[in-house]
């Protein structure tokens with residue numbers, strides 16, 4: 329069925345991570361109307377899930393939440409969370425999309441307007457009635473792994489994804505719901521709606537900015553590091569949760585038994601710079617976040633041995649080399665070695681087998697907790713959804729990587745942040761401002777031409 | 779928006795909702811059965827943890843050994859009970875923390891007169 333519900337904006341931002349939020353704010357502040365379409369139930373992307381951020385060691389939540397809130401309350405920005413982008417392309421349908429460029433939708437005229445088909449996925453909660461009191465969550469009797477906490481603790485079948493999620497709306501996981509009706513009974517505003525259906529709508533816009541970010545390579549695909557089956561071998565985003573004040577245990581403990589770890593190791597380039605995993609490139613931020621996490625660990629567990637197994641340290645940004653030197657001065661041990669495999673050791677330990685890069689041979693070491701700095705891969709594959717090109721690394725192609733890295737091969741479509749390749753927050757913010765500027769330039773140029 | 783005017787209307791709406799819920803339960807029969815089984819097991823396991831903690835605070839390995847549950851699963855439950863305010867972290871014993879029932883959340887039953 330073709331949806332009839334059409335909403336018109338100047339810019340469509342796909343992805344509500346820090347790149348999408350910054351782009352939306354930079355455009356919204358200039359008076360452009362912006363739609364942010366986010367696939368998750370909350371905006372904030374990876375940054376809201378981090379503990380602290382290098383190189384300043386600011387609390388991630390403290391600097392991301394105000395941006396999330398600014399976007400949510402901005403008069404020129406509309407948020408569409410928990411939505412699926414089904415298609416995004418130039419619109420040459422000839423329909424009146426209500427935009428200010430006369431003629432762009434007329435048949436035969438080169439299309440410059442964009443049209444996106446979106447599905448609002450059901451939360452099974454009425455967003456107008458819900459007051460975010462979480463009574464539904466408290467009474468729900470079924471526990472499921474809380475993926476917002478790396479699966480290390482549980483949440484309920486109906487829950488608000490995390491404490492500072494925006495919007496503060498719960499969603500129901502119907503795969504695990506037993507329809508007991510307790511949430512409905514507890515809801516003071518009758519907001520539970522077991523019959524909610526997906527709703528499709530169209531967004532038309534003059535420009536779009538793709539800010540779909542990255543995911544980590546799944547540990548379960550990595551045979552030599554145990555396919556996620558070895559206890560106490562976790563990925564770096566799980567470690568961010570262990571370090572976060574609102575993490576699963578509110579402190580750093582070993583997931584297998586709650587022991588405070590005494591020996592912690594980081595395995596760098598786990599999956600990155602490795603053709604066999606399909607990630608032959610460097611993921612760029614792993615050296616810095618491993619150093620950051622190691623520093624935070626040495627603060628919370630001052631007696632623990634912390635080791636980083638690395639191939640090269642890439643401290644590429646302003647103040648990053650100093651950050652690395654500070655970590656060494658704090659007693660964090662850096663071993664230049666390639667970890668060949670990890671096996672289950674004794675008493676919950678993980679045994680790391682590594683080859684020293686100075687040629688002195690192979691060694692093994694046992695650690696209470698091992699963190700894999702997995703490679704970064706694109707979170708979104710445009711595939712049949714959008715005709716924008718991908719590079720050989722599968723991130724969105726930037727057609728002018730030197731002079732304007734935010735330009736894609738689709739007119740009026742720009743890219744920012746980790747959607748174009750692995751990068752840190754500083755570069756993501758800079759690129760987002762650049763994408764907003766290019767989009768504004770594109771729109772004002774068109775207005776003058778017409 | 780629909781306004782409910784009479785008791786009759788209200789009764790009719792109630793009946794319609796009941797029928798729709800029945801139908802939905804039919805459609806989701808298998809999922810509901812699996813979720814109910816999970817819930818029953820979780821309720822039993824959580825009750826076992828809380829019953830053990832009634833006597834004294836304990837570490838994860840101590841709780842796990844007492845109720846015959848793997849330590850990782852015990853920690854998973856404990857993290858969850860802590861999140862929902864039902865237990866609190868107590869003193870440290872060696873490399874492990876002890877956990878105790880949160881008295882504020884689980885008030886002791888009044889002694890029988």
Ligand SMILES: Cc1cc2nc3c(=O)[nH]c(=O)nc-3n(C[C@H](O)[C@H](O)[C@H](O)COP(=O)(O)OP(=O)(O)OC[C@H]3O[C@@H](n4cnc5c(N)ncnc54)[C@H](O)[C@@H]3O)c2cc1C
Pocket residue numbers: 342343344345346347348365366367368371372373374375378380381382383411412413539540541542543544564565568613617620707708744745746747751752753754756
């Ligand atoms: C463990 C770890 C620690 C890090 N620590 C630091 C640090 O301390 N300092 C630092 O500078 N950098 C750090 N980084 C890097 C930082 O996370 C990134 O620079 C930043 O998150 C990039 O932001 P983004 O918005 O481009 O992508 P993301 O944060 O990935 O956000 C993308 C958003 O787009 C959404 N999305 C994806 N696909 C779709 C779709 N099809 N439709 C709609 N929405 C979609 C996602 O759900 C997400 O909300 C760290 C990275 C990792 C892995």
